[in-house]
Amino acid sequence: MPRILLVLVLALASAAFVTAEAVSAQDPQALEITNHHHTDHDLENDGVVVRCRSCGAPVAYKKDYIELHDTSNAVGSRHEAVLGNDAEIFTFVNPSRAEFELAGFKKVLGLEGEVFSKKATVFDDYSWRDIRCSSCKRHIGWAFYHDELQQCINTQLVESITTKRAKEKLLASTAEAERKAEIVRKELEGNCVFAAAGWWTYEICYKKEVRQFHEEADGSRPSDWSMGVYVPDSQEKDAAYVGTDVVQHFAGGQHCDENGELRSTKVVYSCCKSRPKEVSVEKVDEPALSASSTGLDGCSLQIEECVTSAKCSHTSCSVVAYAVGGNM
Known part of the structure; x- marks a missing residue:
């Protein structure tokens, strides 16, 4: 029996x-x-x-x-x-x-x-x-x-408690991500941020497009190409950022001769230690530098963008954006 x-x-x-x-x-x-x-x-x-x-x-x-x-x-x-x-x-x-x-x-x-x-x-x-x-x-x-x-x-009880805590943590994480996304939206919606780095100037337009260009003294742009247009609802598609970071993807940009791919950009908003008084780009890594330091190809770039907001004060931080472009 x-x-x-x-x-x-x-x-x-x-x-x-x-x-x-x-x-x-x-x-x-x-x-x-x-x-x-x-x-x-x-x-x-x-x-x-x-x-x-x-x-x-x-x-x-x-x-x-x-x-x-x-x-x-x-x-x-x-x-x-x-x-x-x-x-x-x-x-x-x-x-x-x-x-x-x-x-x-x-x-x-x-x-x-x-x-x-x-x-x-x-x-x-x-x-x-x-x-x-x-x-x-x-x-x-x-x-x-x-x-x-x-x-x-006993095993099922432990698993049940673990699952419950994981769900609670996920809910809290989701709520925090939504809170940060709303802060970023209110600060950046309808705006573009510019940053000059040597020969190039970078333009990041919130939920629209990222561009890379060279501007002459007369205002002309002999070299100007898209680093990708905004891809809606791409937050959950990025497994590399599963915490409370706000992630935006830009794809379908200018053709890149170095790798034959269309240029694309990833923007990740997270808290930064400093508290700038206004929206600014803190750092731009040139393609050659990012290729050696991050393992990306020559079409890649990385931008750190800080967004200050009074609503961030209780977390003792502002918001920083990292943009990585190229073959991704």
């Missing part, structure tokens, strides 16, 4: 594990087996019922009767015809030499206690806890848990 992991000394309930319960008749005044007839209600339970002798409340029904999975520690048994032709109630002895009888059911109407014990268990490798009448709270049996099931329950 396969091992039954949960034995409620009163009922056998199947969920994730097979469950057995047994009704205790240790106190002959505790339980009685009677014929149970209804005339206009509770038809599915019509028939023999095990009742609490103290208050008369039903605790089990004949239709739920099952054999005990292990009777190796029993000292005797007797036939109980009212539960079925082959029904048996088994006698066990506790350490005080008091005898009590158990009958198995797959369902019991009772309250299961919270405290586990392995003391004087009637089933080897099982711990138990009390089952009491749901009406008068009188003891009517026990619930036995196999050690393997306890380990499984």
